[in-house]
Amino acid sequence: MLKTLIRRELLDNLMTFRFAAAVFIMLLLVVANTAVLIKDHERRLESYNTALKNYHENTQERKTYTSMPLDVARPPNPLSIFNVGLDKRLGNEIWIFHGLVPTLWDARMHGITNPLLKLFASIDIVFIFEVVLSLMALIFAYDALAGERERGTLRLVLTHPVSRGQILLAKYISAMICLLVPLLISLILAVILLTTSTSISLSAGDFFRIGGIILSSVAYLSVFYLVGMLISAATRRTGTALMLAMFVWGFWVLVYPNVILATIASPDTSQASAESAKNQIQQIWEELDRERKKFLANDAVPGGSPRFGIRIESGFNYYEYPIIDSSVLKHTLVSGANILKLHSESEPMVPHAQNYYRYLGPQIIDAAERTWLIRKPALETIFVQPARLDRILLRFSPVGIYDAATQAWAGTDLSGLKDFFTAARKHRRVMIDFYYDKKAFGSRQWFAADKGAVEWESLPQFSFQRSSTQTNAARALPDLLLLLMMNIFLFMFIFLIFIRSEV
Amino acid sequence: MIWHITKREIYDNLNSLRFALTAVLLLALLLINAIVYLRGHPNRTQAYHDATAEAVKKLEERSTSLYRLATEGPGLLYKAHSSLRFCAEGDEVFLPTHVNGENYFSDIAKVRPLWRLSHPQETPNIYNIRPDFTTMDWAFIVSYVLSFVAILFTFDSVSGELERGTLRLILANPIPRHTVMVGKFLGAFISINIPFVIAVLMNLLLISISDSVQLNAELWGRLGILYGITILYTCIFIALGLLVSAAVRESGVSLVVLLLIWVSFVVFMPNTLASIGSRTSVPMAYMEFWSERNRLDRETRKAYEDKYGDSQSTPPVHVIAEYLTVDAEQNERFTEKYLNQQITQGKRARAITRISPAAIVQHLFESFAGTGLERHLQFIENTKRYAREYRDFVIDADRADPMSLHAIGVPEGMSQKRVSPEAIPKFKDTLSLNRDFNAAVMDLFLLVLFLVVLLAGAFLAFVRIDI
Numbered sequence: 005m006l007k008t009l010i011r012r013e014l015l016d017n018l019m020t021f022r023f024a025a026a027v028f029i030m031l032l033l034v035v036a037n038t039a040v041l042i043k044d045h046e047r048r049l050e051s052y053n054t055a056l057k058n059y060h061e062n063t064q065e066r067k068t069y070t071s072m073p074l075d076v077a078r079p080p081n082p083l084s085i086f087n088v089g090l091d092k093r094l095g096n097e098i099w100i101f102h103g104l105v106p107t108l109w110d111a112r113m114h115g116i117t118n119p120l121l122k123l124f125a126s127i128d129i130v131f132i133f134e135v136v137l138s139l140m141a142l143i144f145a146y147d148a149l150a151g152e153r154e155r156g157t158l159r160l161v162l163t164h165p166v167s168r169g170q171i172l173l174a175k176y177i178s179a180m181i182c183l184l185v186p187l188l189i190s191l192i193l194a195v196i197l198l199t200t201s202t203s204i205s206l207s208a209g210d211f212f213r214i215g216g217i218i219l220s221s222v223a224y225l226s227v228f229y230l231v232g233m234l235i236s237a238a239t240r241r242t243g244t245a246l247m248l249a250m251f252v253w254g255f256w257v258l259v260y261p262n263v264i265l266a267t268i269a270s271p272d273t274s275q276a277s278a279e280s281a282k283n284q285i286q287q288i289w290e291e292l293d294r295e296r297k298k299f300l301a302n303d304a305v306p307g308g309s310p311r312f313g314i315r316i317e318s319g320f321n322y323y324e325y326p327i328i329d330s331s332v333l334k335h336t337l338v339s340g341a342n343i344l345k346l347h348s349e350s351e352p353m354v355p356h357a358q359n360y361y362r363y364l365g366p367q368i369i370d371a372a373e374r375t376w377l378i379r380k381p382a383l384e385t386i387f388v389q390p391a392r393l394d395r396i397l398l399r400f401s402p403v404g405i406y407d408a409a410t411q412a413w414a415g416t417d418l419s420g421l422k423d424f425f426t427a428a429r430k431h432r433r434v435m436i437d438f439y440y441d442k443k444a445f446g447s448r449q450w451f452a453a454d455k456g457a458v459e460w461e462s463l464p465q466f467s468f469q470r471s472s473t474q475t476n477a478a479r480a481l482p483d484l485l486l487l488l489m490m491n492i493f494l495f496m497f498i499f500l501i502f503i504r505s506e507v
Numbered sequence: 508m509i510w511h512i513t514k515r516e517i518y519d520n521l522n523s524l525r526f527a528l529t530a531v532l533l534l535a536l537l538l539i540n541a542i543v544y545l546r547g548h549p550n551r552t553q554a555y556h557d558a559t560a561e562a563v564k565k566l567e568e569r570s571t572s573l574y575r576l577a578t579e580g581p582g583l584l585y586k587a588h589s590s591l592r593f594c595a596e597g598d599e600v601f602l603p604t605h606v607n608g609e610n611y612f613s614d615i616a617k618v619r620p621l622w623r624l625s626h627p628q629e630t631p632n633i634y635n636i637r638p639d640f641t642t643m644d645w646a647f648i649v650s651y652v653l654s655f656v657a658i659l660f661t662f663d664s665v666s667g668e669l670e671r672g673t674l675r676l677i678l679a680n681p682i683p684r685h686t687v688m689v690g691k692f693l694g695a696f697i698s699i700n701i702p703f704v705i706a707v708l709m710n711l712l713l714i715s716i717s718d719s720v721q722l723n724a725e726l727w728g729r730l731g732i733l734y735g736i737t738i739l740y741t742c743i744f745i746a747l748g749l750l751v752s753a754a755v756r757e758s759g760v761s762l763v764v765l766l767l768i769w770v771s772f773v774v775f776m777p778n779t780l781a782s783i784g785s786r787t788s789v790p791m792a793y794m795e796f797w798s799e800r801n802r803l804d805r806e807t808r809k810a811y812e813d814k815y816g817d818s819q820s821t822p823p824v825h826v827i828a829e830y831l832t833v834d835a836e837q838n839e840r841f842t843e844k845y846l847n848q849q850i851t852q853g854k855r856a857r858a859i860t861r862i863s864p865a866a867i868v869q870h871l872f873e874s875f876a877g878t879g880l881e882r883h884l885q886f887i888e889n890t891k892r893y894a895r896e897y898r899d900f901v902i903d904a905d906r907a908d909p910m911s912l913h914a915i916g917v918p919e920g921m922s923q924k925r926v927s928p929e930a931i932p933k934f935k936d937t938l939s940l941n942r943d944f945n946a947a948v949m950d951l952f953l954l955v956l957f958l959v960v961l962l963a964g965a966f967l968a969f970v971r972i973d974i
Contacts, residue, residue, distance in 0.1 A: 021763060025763050029767050051792075058794075093635065118790060120602070120849050121781075121785055127778050261640060263539055265638065266539065390637065
């Protein structure tokens with residue numbers, strides 16, 4: 005019996021204009037936007053490769069340990085085509101320095117884009133689904149029950165020995181099949197376009213992640229279909245059902261996410277905690293400065309200057325300055341030199357300088373570690389907590405849940421981006437170990453390259469692997485479950501309304 | 508007779524669910540808009556005033572000598588805030604807030620270079636980890652929500668009556684069809700405008716009673732123009748709704764067609780087309796610009812050194828002054844070239860989106876609200892004009908001193924007199940309604956064209972409809 009019902013519904017749905025329209029618009033939008041997105045991705049990849057080339061060239065020129073900053077870059081995530089998330093917005097280049105534990109807020113951008121172009125105008129595939137799929141689902145659903153009731157066909161069907169639950173199930177299954185057609189066709193086309201592009205290589209894990217995105221899309225689609233059906237079951241007239249459905253859509257998709265983010269100002273946790281953290285960090289570095297000055301005063305060379313009166317013939321001489329950005333609690337001290345040729349008179353001064361750096365290097369590392377202990381929780385309260393609150397508030401609309409789930413699958417959410425900075429922090433540790441290994445701090449190469457340059461080749465290369473598919477799945481799971489739960493509740497709700505309603 | 512039909516339509520609409528929902532939605536949105544704006548406005552104004560005051564203070568500190576003024580320049584030039592930011596945010600968060608009129612170079616050798624204009628290239632949103640959202644400004648409410656509402660009001664206005672058979676009834680009366688059409692059009696127009704006008708008035712009431720915002724006559728004029736644009740835009744979507752409704756004959760199909768058009772023209776086209784259009788004119792990469800500019804600087808320097816650098820004696824002050832001027836000019840010209848490439852890209856991206864009336868309306872709102880790209884270009888032009896004025900001032904002040912050697916940029920070649928801090932021209936960023944209007948004429952014309960075409964289409968479809 006269920007089969008007959010499904011067949012009837014399926015035929016009813018497939019032969020409609022709205023089905024043709026759904027397929028047409030989805031294909032058009034997804035294909036056009038995927039082409040644009042792939043081009044954009046290629047541009048970002050090119051910028052990434054240029055950056056890598058620059059770093060490599062810099063390594064060739066980096067003769068001393070301190071002559072030039074050591075940068076690493078984040079490759080663009082190919083799955084950002086599905087949901088761009090934070091992938092394009094946050095910094096993609098970071099400086100690995102022993103005196104600063106790198107965080108998201110120390111990153112920069114390689115490949116600066118035109119500030120006169122709207123930055124986030126690019127539309128990703130999930131956004132198309134968010135807008136169009138939900139609309140389609142509601143259009144399919146609004147007259148599913150109200151329409152049959154109006155036309156009187158519902159009464160006819162119910163004269164047969166079928167339960168109401170079966171009718172609901174048949175309607176649901178057949179409509180979902182119809183809605184899945186445009187979804188799957190457009191996704192398959194998008195994936196085909198992706199695989200034909202030479203610049204993007206998708207691994208097996210990526211296909212698994214895309215599978216997760218599809219699963220979330222189906223759950224999202226189903227939520228909106230059930231919402232439409234609920235409206236249809238609760239109202240007597242299709243006209244009313246339609247208006248309600250359209251306004252629910254407008255509210256959830258257009259209005260709610262924007263209003264909630266515009267109105268709910270981030271809680272102002274920044275002031276007090278930022279102030280105290282700033283002071284603590286400043287104290288750490290002031291203490292370092294005092295100790296440093298004391299060390300210099302006790303040194304054999306008079307003057308107390310870390311320059312030790314060294315004169316050079318080429319290269320650049322001693323520099324030392326703090327880097328402070330109080331808005332992100334960044335504080336560090338850089339010092340060093342790139343002496344290519346030393347003035348012969350200054351040769352006796354070199355051991356003094358070596359001594360100084362042997363002392364200073366570990367001190368800076370220690371200060372950086374202590375700064376990090378204060379900075380990490382402070383940054384968490386100032387920046388991460390408000391963002392997390394936004395995410396929670398957004399979850400009151402299925403759009404927010406769907407967006408969070410797909411971002412987690414694609415690895416373009418905050419956790420995915422943080423993985424890169426965790427890797428950068430690990431690389432900093434590796435670099436520090438390398439320094440200790442080479443006894444870099446007390447070495448002549450720390451500041452002068454005249455007696456042999458640093459062999460950077462033995463420093464392990466930085467590599468960043470996106471998190472494993474399991475991690476992605478684990479991050480996406482809560483939101484996916486939330487969507488599924490919404491489905492079950494809605495279905496139960498519709499069922500209750502439908503069996504109690506008069507025909 | 509028209510009025511009769513209009514009245515009937517309005518009564519029909521006023522009693523409907525969609526009217527109630529629209530009224531609530533628009534009122535809520537516009538109130539939120541006012542509240543959000545009023546919350547942020549005082550801070551923004553304060554920040555701007557602090558920044559400009561700081562810049563003026565720094566500038567006046569430099570007035571100790573004309574040499575300092577000539578080399579260090581006027582400092583940072585800040586963009587003035589528009590009080591109409593609640594009408595269109597115009598992505599102001601992403602645009603630079605200032606132009607650099609400073610000399611950030613240190614002594615390269617014996618001489619210190621002159622100041623030049625440069626443009627910040629940072630990406631200001633890099634630390635923002637909040638989710639993306641569209642700003643709740645009038646431009647959004649009008650271009651997205653109001654057009655959506657217009658579709659919901661009109662999709663069944665002909666096809667619905669056709670289905671119910673009431674259209675036959677109306678046309679049985681001795682009324683020409685175009686009268687019915689105009690009546691329906693006016694009816695929908697007025698029913699949409701009632702909740703919108705009420706909501707807008709509430710919004711403006713909230714904003715105008717707050718002390719932090721002063722709306723003067725010019726701003727009210729701009730608001731009037733914005734309202735006019737809103738009317739035009741709503742009319743376009745009403746005409747579209749009537750056209751589809753008359754052409755399709757089935758309400759269900761008509762709604763699907765209209766939603767498809769709406770989704771593609773309002774939601775997707777502005778963004779997708781902008782990304783495509785921006786690719787037609789790509790500026791050089793920033794690194795390329797940077798290294799090329801450095802190369803040009805080095806060349807100028809080398810040309811100068813080849814002539815005079817080898818000789819142990821210092822070259823005459825005029826030669827140094829000439830080199831410095833050439834260097835600054837050449838550097839600034841190249842910066843401007845890069846900027847122009849960026850502007851061209853931005854403009855190309857906008858030009859192609861003009862296919863969509865929603866994009867046109869957003870641009871128009873930005874232009875008249877004094878935000879966004881057009882405003883930024885105006886600001887850049889203002890800074891250029893000011894830079895000329897400032898340079899002329901330095902030269903004139905130097906000329907006025909008979910003791911001076913008139914070698915700008917050389918300490919001993921310039922007037923040693925103190926400059927009165929008041930006499931230095933200060934940068935003042937202004938908006939001109941005239942210019943905004945000129946920039947917007949094309950867009951306005953396109954909107955009218957859209958409206959005329961759609962109205963003609965709706966009229967034809969209705970006249971030829973079989974009942």
